[in-house]
Amino acid sequence: MIKYDLRCDKGHLFEGWFPSSDGFEEQQKQGLVTCPICSTKNVSRALMAPAVKRANIEKNISKSNNINISENELKTKIRTLNKLIEKNTTDVGKDFAKEARMIYKGKKKDKPIRGSATSKEEKELKKEGIPFIKVPWVKDN
Numbered sequence: 486m487i488k489y490d491l492r493c494d495k496g497h498l499f500e501g502w503f504p505s506s507d508g509f510e511e512q513q514k515q516g517l518v519t520c521p522i523c524s525t526k527n528v529s530r531a532l533m534a535p536a537v538k539r540a541n542i543e544k545n546i547s548k549s550n551n552i553n554i555s556e557n558e559l560k561t562k563i564r565t566l567n568k569l570i571e572k573n574t575t576d577v578g579k580d581f582a583k584e585a586r587m588i589y590k591g592k593k594k595d596k597p598i599r600g601s602a603t604s605k606e607e608k609e610l611k612k613e614g615i616p617f618i619k620v621p622w623v624k625d626n
């Protein structure tokens with residue numbers, strides 16, 4: 486069986502199954518292929534771009550969108566952001582979750598901190614409503 490995308494003269498699109506590629510023309514000649522929406526017999530095969538070609542077009546589009554920002558530029562931008570954070574926060578390393586919680590509860594002086602947290606700690610912070618943001622970090626080479 487072969488599936489065809491079909492279109493009637495009013496522009497309705499539908500699918501039809503035929504025993505072979507000749508089957509469609511055969512059935513169309515005999516007036517057996519009708520539009521399920523308006524019942525017209527003026528039906529032809531819809532022109533469809535082959536899937537492979539379409540994938541290529543999409544690939545090219547996404548490629549051209551990426552021209553404006555290269556991986557290196559992106560890294561530089563993230564690095565700039567990282568430096569800004571480094572300058573304005575205190576590194577508490579692996580104690581981030583603990584420190585953030587103490588500051589949040591007023592047990593420690595409010596100050597901007599940075600550090601790392603495990604995904605378990607992250608979940609706990611979220612659950613407790615303690616605000617934090619995750620920032621991509623680019624290491625110096």
Ligand SMILES: [Zn+2]
Pocket residue numbers: 493494495496497520521522523524525
């Ligand atoms: Zn129709």
